Amino acid sequence: MAVAALLTTASLAACGESGDSSEGAAKTLTYWASNQGASIEFDKQTLQPELDKFEQQTGIKVNVEVVPWSDLLNRLLAAATSGKGPDVVNIGNTWSASLQATNALIPFDDATLAEVGGKDRFVPAALAAAGAPGKPPAAVPLYSLAYALYYNKKMFSDAGITAPPTTWEELVETGKKLTKSGQWGLAVEGANPSENSHHAFTFGQQWGGEWFDSAGKPTFDTPQNVAAVKRYVDLMAVDKIVNPSNAEYAQNQSVADFANRKAAMLLWQAAGSNFKAQGMSPDEWGIAPVPFPATPPPGGKKVNSMVAGINLAVFTHTENREGALQFVKFMTSDAEQVILNKTYGSLPSVKTANADPAFQAPEQKVLGEVLGSTAAPLPQVPEESQFETLVGTAMKELFADAAGGKPVTEAQVKEKLGVAQQKMGS
Amino acid sequence: MATTTAPGPVRPAGRPAGDDPPSRRGRRGVRRSYLPYLLLVPAALLELGIHVVPMLVGVWMSLLELTQFHIRDWSTAPFAGFENYRVTFDFDSATGRDLLHSFWVTALYTTLSVGFSWMLGLAAAVFLQRPFRGRALLRTLFLTPYALPVYTAVITWTFMFQRDTGLVNHALDQLGLIDGANPPFWLIGENSFVALLIVSVWKSWPFAFLCLMAGLQNVPPELYEASAIDGAGFWRRLRDVTLPMLRPVNQVLLLVLFLWTFNDFNTPYVLFGGSAPRQADLISIHIYQSSFVTWNFGLGSAMSVALLLFLLVVTAVYLLVTNRRREHA
Numbered sequence: 001m002a003v004a005a006l007l008t009t010a011s012l013a014a015c016g017e018s019g020d021s022s023e024g025a026a027k028t029l030t031y032w033a034s035n036q037g038a039s040i041e042f043d044k045q046t047l048q049p050e051l052d053k054f055e056q057q058t059g060i061k062v063n064v065e066v067v068p069w070s071d072l073l074n075r076l077l078a079a080a081t082s083g084k085g086p087d088v089v090n091i092g093n094t095w096s097a098s099l100q101a102t103n104a105l106i107p108f109d110d111a112t113l114a115e116v117g118g119k120d121r122f123v124p125a126a127l128a129a130a131g132a133p134g135k136p137p138a139a140v141p142l143y144s145l146a147y148a149l150y151y152n153k154k155m156f157s158d159a160g161i162t163a164p165p166t167t168w169e170e171l172v173e174t175g176k177k178l179t180k181s182g183q184w185g186l187a188v189e190g191a192n193p194s195e196n197s198h199h200a201f202t203f204g205q206q207w208g209g210e211w212f213d214s215a216g217k218p219t220f221d222t223p224q225n226v227a228a229v230k231r232y233v234d235l236m237a238v239d240k241i242v243n244p245s246n247a248e249y250a251q252n253q254s255v256a257d258f259a260n261r262k263a264a265m266l267l268w269q270a271a272g273s274n275f276k277a278q279g280m281s282p283d284e285w286g287i288a289p290v291p292f293p294a295t296p297p298p299g300g301k302k303v304n305s306m307v308a309g310i311n312l313a314v315f316t317h318t319e320n321r322e323g324a325l326q327f328v329k330f331m332t333s334d335a336e337q338v339i340l341n342k343t344y345g346s347l348p349s350v351k352t353a354n355a356d357p358a359f360q361a362p363e364q365k366v367l368g369e370v371l372g373s374t375a376a377p378l379p380q381v382p383e384e385s386q387f388e389t390l391v392g393t394a395m396k397e398l399f400a401d402a403a404g405g406k407p408v409t410e411a412q413v414k415e416k417l418g419v420a421q422q423k424m425g426s
Numbered sequence: 427m428a429t430t431t432a433p434g435p436v437r438p439a440g441r442p443a444g445d446d447p448p449s450r451r452g453r454r455g456v457r458r459s460y461l462p463y464l465l466l467v468p469a470a471l472l473e474l475g476i477h478v479v480p481m482l483v484g485v486w487m488s489l490l491e492l493t494q495f496h497i498r499d500w501s502t503a504p505f506a507g508f509e510n511y512r513v514t515f516d517f518d519s520a521t522g523r524d525l526l527h528s529f530w531v532t533a534l535y536t537t538l539s540v541g542f543s544w545m546l547g548l549a550a551a552v553f554l555q556r557p558f559r560g561r562a563l564l565r566t567l568f569l570t571p572y573a574l575p576v577y578t579a580v581i582t583w584t585f586m587f588q589r590d591t592g593l594v595n596h597a598l599d600q601l602g603l604i605d606g607a608n609p610p611f612w613l614i615g616e617n618s619f620v621a622l623l624i625v626s627v628w629k630s631w632p633f634a635f636l637c638l639m640a641g642l643q644n645v646p647p648e649l650y651e652a653s654a655i656d657g658a659g660f661w662r663r664l665r666d667v668t669l670p671m672l673r674p675v676n677q678v679l680l681l682v683l684f685l686w687t688f689n690d691f692n693t694p695y696v697l698f699g700g701s702a703p704r705q706a707d708l709i710s711i712h713i714y715q716s717s718f719v720t721w722n723f724g725l726g727s728a729m730s731v732a733l734l735l736f737l738l739v740v741t742a743v744y745l746l747v748t749n750r751r752r753e754h755a
Contacts, residue, residue: 070699070700074718077497077718078722080497080498081497081498083498098494098721099494101494102494102497102498103494103498104498130578166612191613191614191699191701193701240647243590244589244591244611247588247611247614248588248589248611248613248614250699251699281476382494382495386719386720386721389701389715389718389719393701393715396614396701398702398704399614400611400614400615400703401615403611403614403615404611404614404615404616407652419524420519421522422519422520422521423520423521423716423720424720
């Protein structure tokens with residue numbers, strides 16, 4: 001009942017918003033942007049001048065709505081269900097295969113890609129994270145991101161540490177030195193399922209695990225994945241370099257803790273602009289690639305980040321496919337890529353824009369190197385968004401146990417991941 | 427009521443009989459018999475559109491394998507028969523077991539929340555029954571939680587329950603009730619149930635208060651006077667005068683509170699940000715997780731239908747029992 005009612009309301013809401021795209025179909029597009037900057041208002045102010053440029057060039061007016069991350073997937077789902085809503089949308093690139101399975105997004109086959117500038121314009125790793133392998137991408141990459149280790153330079157030098165850690169063992173050792181009253185070695189976003197699942201993926205890769213087998217079946221509770229998840233949660237449970245309070249963080253409080261000098265290290269994607277917004281100047285922090293285990297476990301891969309990023313997709317229900325593709329071409333043009341990625345601190349998804357000096361800053365250089373060498377896309381399977389939710393929530397519970405002082409054993413991790421896996425099948 | 431539903435034309439009061447010519451009387455009779463139905467049409471249509479049709483759609487959805495592959499065009503979704511129900515009630519599997527767990531959590535939560543809300547509401551209503559200076563002010567104050575928007579109020583509670591920066595731990599620490607160096611969590615772990623219960627009672631007791639206060643207005647003061655003369659003390663009066671006189675109000679109030687609390691979605695959703703801790707995993711949020719978040723709308727609908735049937739049965743039994751008791755009384 002509740003589901004039906006919610007779905008109906010969601011589609012009704014979507015109907016209401018699509019009102020302006022139906023009148024004067026050729027001249028108007030509706031665009032849902034994800035929240036990339038420090039606030040929704042900031043994003044509106046960033047995007048509006050660019051949309052005005054597009055209107056000048058093509059005569060097509062774009063109505064933008066910046067949708068918060070907490071609502072975006074539900075809103076997209078409602079739009080996919082009802083066949084009403086925006087023409088062009090931003091999607092988290094990890095959702096690409098899940099949304100692709102709904103058939104609500106137009107496939108970017110070679111001909112369609114040619115209309116927006118051609119396949120070769122895009123960074124291959126980013127384009128690979130835009131849909132299931134072997135199928136035409138469901139979207140094109142817009143902003144590219146990667147995880148990195150951010151550290152507080154002053155805290156490091158005060159403790160006599162000269163270089164950022166490159167292995168988890170070093171990170172724990174460093175973290176212990178930096179954990180003292182009112183200050184913690186590392187901050188994590190323990191109650192945010194998405195963040196948790198991203199780390200589950202990276203640690204899993206390093207410990208030789210896979211979350212889905214080649215047939216797309218979930219393999220959550222393998223010994224490798226159990227060891228990987230346990231290693232991450234143990235940063236709080238065993239090593240005690242993470243404030244137990246982080247177990248209830250889900251609104252980017254860990255970024256705030258780092259920016260407010262309550263934590264010495266943070267694993268995050270392109271956090272520089274966010275630090276700045278919170279009053280931490282760029283020369284206060286340093287950046288390094290995410291560490292690896294000192295001795296790689298059997299089958300472990302040299303992966304220290306997911307290919308993170310935002311993709312741009314077009315709904316099949318658009319009444320203005322041509323205009324929508326023109327807009328995609330505009331947003332992925334060199335000029336726009338430089339302007340927007342520079343503002344957000346992310347990296348361009350097209351090769352030619354990456355040469356711009358704006359992306360040679362230390363932060364962007366590290367992110368670019370990680371993306372180019374040691375980043376891997378999350379499993380591009382239709383059930384990916386379920387993986388994020390179920391595994392991420394299981395890890396939230398493990399963090400809650402750790403914070404409550406309960407020991408987190410291998411058996412518990414295995415049980416929680418096993419339950420998550422069973423739910424995938426139902 | 428009795429006059430309008432009585433068969434045959436009814437004259438408006440104040441008009442002398444025989445004023446109408448006989449020829450017009452017949453036509454008016456026909457029009458009158460249509461009019462009530464005509465007036466009901468908008469309500470019936472809305473009821474159909476808002477309740478009945480979505481409910482039937484929900485039942486239909488529960489029989490489909492409605493996943494992300496078919497969500498865009500439901501006609502392509504394979505017919506699953508009772509498979510979704512089998513998964514829902516298979517208490518050996520993770521899905522069924524978790525649903526059962528969630529059911530018990532919800533049952534306990536509802537019992538405690540309704541119980542506390544009712545007791546608080548009754549205490550406040552009785553306390554404010556007699557006029558005194560400042561009564562109006564207190565009434566207004568007590569009703570504030572009921573007047574606040576749920577989302578805003580619960581978001582405020584979320585801030586208050588935060589471990590390091592929350593007001594609750596700060597206050598408890600000042601009072602020396604907790605160890606300030608290692609304060610408890612309220613939004614995760616065991617205490618999350620208590621936190622949820624506190625917010626729920628805070629949110630629903632003013633409604634109980636409002637209803638009971640209205641009910642008390644109808645208790646004739648003579649009854650209290652008579653019982654006072656007979657030497658009945660406060661508790662005796664409460665038991666033998668107030669509560670029996672409030673029975674009709676209580677019958678509806680408890681049912682409504684039960685249904686609202688059992689189905690409550692907003693409070694846990696806002697308090698825990700969509701993924702509730704296991705200890706406070708209410709059924710509505712559990713169903714949301716099982717359908718929206720994992721994109722399995724068939725399964726979510728099956729759980730919803732099961733929930734609807736359960737609530738229907740409880741309501742029917744409740745009304746049957748309370749009505750019979752009232753007839754006997």
